[in-house]
Amino acid sequence: MRLMKPSVGTGIVGYGSYIPQYRLPAREIARVWTDGQGGVPITEKAVPGPDEDTMTIGLEAARNALARAQINPQDIGAVWVGSESHPYAVKPTSTIIAEAIGATPHTEAADWQFACKAGTETIQAGIGFVAGGMARYALGIGADTAQGRPGDALEYTAAAGGAAYIIGAAEESLALFEASCSYVTDTPDFWRRPTMHYPSHGGRFTGEPAYFHHIAAAAGELMSQLGCSAKDFDYVVLHQPNKKFPERMAAILGFEKEQWETGLLSPTVGNTYAGASMLGLTAILDIAKPGDKILCCSFGSGAGSDSFSIQVTENIAGKQQLAPTTQNYINRRTEIDYATYVRYRKKLQMQ
Amino acid sequence: MTIEIARHWRLKSQRYQLVGEVCPKCSNKMFPPRDVCPECADDSAQPDFKFSGRGEVYSHTTVHNPPDGYQEMAPYTVALVKLEEGPLITAQLTDVANDAVKIGLPVEMVTRKLSTQGDEGLIVYGYKFRPQLATA
Ligand SMILES: [Zn+2]
Numbered sequence: 001m002r003l004m005k006p007s008v009g010t011g012i013v014g015y016g017s018y019i020p021q022y023r024l025p026a027r028e029i030a031r032v033w034t035d036g037q038g039g040v041p042i043t044e045k046a047v048p049g050p051d052e053d054t055m056t057i058g059l060e061a062a063r064n065a066l067a068r069a070q071i072n073p074q075d076i077g078a079v080w081v082g083s084e085s086h087p088y089a090v091k092p093t094s095t096i097i098a099e100a101i102g103a104t105p106h107t108e109a110a111d112w113q114f115a116c117k118a119g120t121e122t123i124q125a126g127i128g129f130v131a132g133g134m135a136r137y138a139l140g141i142g143a144d145t146a147q148g149r150p151g152d153a154l155e156y157t158a159a160a161g162g163a164a165y166i167i168g169a170a171e172e173s174l175a176l177f178e179a180s181c182s183y184v185t186d187t188p189d190f191w192r193r194p195t196m197h198y199p200s201h202g203g204r205f206t207g208e209p210a211y212f213h214h215i216a217a218a219a220g221e222l223m224s225q226l227g228c229s230a231k232d233f234d235y236v237v238l239h240q241p242n243k244k245f246p247e248r249m250a251a252i253l254g255f256e257k258e259q260w261e262t263g264l265l266s267p268t269v270g271n272t273y274a275g276a277s278m279l280g281l282t283a284i285l286d287i288a289k290p291g292d293k294i295l296c297c298s299f300g301s302g303a304g305s306d307s308f309s310i311q312v313t314e315n316i317a318g319k320q321q322l323a324p325t326t327q328n329y330i331n332r333r334t335e336i337d338y339a340t341y342v343r344y345r346k347k348l349q350m351q
Numbered sequence: 352m353t354i355e356i357a358r359h360w361r362l363k364s365q366r367y368q369l370v371g372e373v374c375p376k377c378s379n380k381m382f383p384p385r386d387v388c389p390e391c392a393d394d395s396a397q398p399d400f401k402f403s404g405r406g407e408v409y410s411h412t413t414v415h416n417p418p419d420g421y422q423e424m425a426p427y428t429v430a431l432v433k434l435e436e437g438p439l440i441t442a443q444l445t446d447v448a449n450d451a452v453k454i455g456l457p458v459e460m461v462t463r464k465l466s467t468q469g470d471e472g473l474i475v476y477g478y479k480f481r482p483q484l485a486t487a
């Protein structure tokens with residue numbers, strides 16, 4: 001059974017995003033490491049302030065999702081946070097968020113890990129949890145404060161941000177999950193061993209056999225099983241480690257620029273890892289109209305993809321303005337230089 | 352250490368959700384919670400009250416020599432914030448340049464890292480205030 005479709009309909013009851021205000025232009029990184037020579041993969045990336053981490057980012061996104069859902073947080077039966085930058089190695093991010101939004105004590109809570117796919121894992125599980133009657137609502141969050149080794153190609157894009165989704169019954173939802181599809185293999189494209197600060201990656205190996213293969217399989221299979229194609233969707237949003245990969249992938253899947261540009265935030269936000277495709281989806285929902293169809297597909301190294309076919313309902317009316325839009329956060333922009341970045345991201349050992 | 356952990360744990364609903372109290376007699380809103388209403392001296396049980404988190408800067412000062420655990424944020428601005436429900440609350444400001452803080456600046460509550468107890472200790476989270484987000 002390749003298509004995942006629960007016997008009871010579920011959807012998104014509320015969604016929210018968060019992007020830190022600091023921006024590090026890629027040309028500033030190039031100034032320090034390559035004397036400004038060569039191309040850069042994006043324009044700029046979002047950098048967290050010194051008092052921000054995956055918990056604070058996920059929490060603000062969750063509060064925005066609650067503001068749109070307008071539900072009692074005590075009815076949330078699962079708080080799940082997907083990230084590769086949880087603040088503690090041992091001690092859940094999810095219990096802090098659950099406590100801060102008032103969902104404790106009778107709720108499931110767990111931290112999920114699968115590189116950049118950790119966030120959409122919580123959505124897949126949340127659909128099943130709600131459809132199976134285990135909880136009225138499930139809160140799924142993808143958030144990261146990704147770090148690249150200084151001077152490494154990843155440093156240009158490794159950014160911070162996140163998104164949160166409250167999953168509930170179809171009749172309460174502002175957008176429905178029509179079906180989803182997961183595709184995973186053991187692929188060593190990117191990894192980080194315990195206690196290591198920065199990740200390692202397989203260089204060019206991260207492209208074809210990893211990103212392109214898994215998204216093509218998960219998104220392609222979903223569309224073929226649903227008997228539809230790119231032209232049946234109004235919007236598409238893919239995992240976005242840079243600008244080039246998602247544009248090329250979307251074109252391979254048959255999409256046009258008008259379908260991907262709304263959800264493609266990486267040129268001005270960077271790669272928010274577990275937050276990336278989920279954050280792009282919030283930017284689409286912010287402007288979506290009833291009846292719009294959206295294809296969303298994540299990618300996480302290691303490797304795998306989750307794809308979702310989503311249809312916006314009449315309930316979206318009035319919900320979009322109940323919390324800050326993703327564009328509001330993108331517009332809140334304070335440019336920093338490399339020295340400030342080094343300080344905020346603690347790249348200098350003081351003792 | 353254990354006393355310190357217990358103190359942080361007891362304060363979590365105040366720190367995470369800005370939960371104070373409302374006086375059942377004169378409906379004065381209080382933060383932090385206290386035993387006796389400072390307005391009417393009523394000492395009956397006071398129900399929880401969750402503040403909106405919006406307010407404005409009443410006064411402010413910049414800290415250049417912070418205590419242990421706060422060094423990585425310095426220099427930072429601490430303000431007396433007048434909440435829209437009335438009470439004054441002392442808190443650190445965030446996401447704002449120290450020289451951009453003015454009396455009357457509209458601010459809103461966010462939850463951020465307050466301090467970290469070294470590399471091995473707890474991360475303490477709680478309320479700070481930032482300039483109100485432009486949503487237009
Ligand atoms: Zn009173």
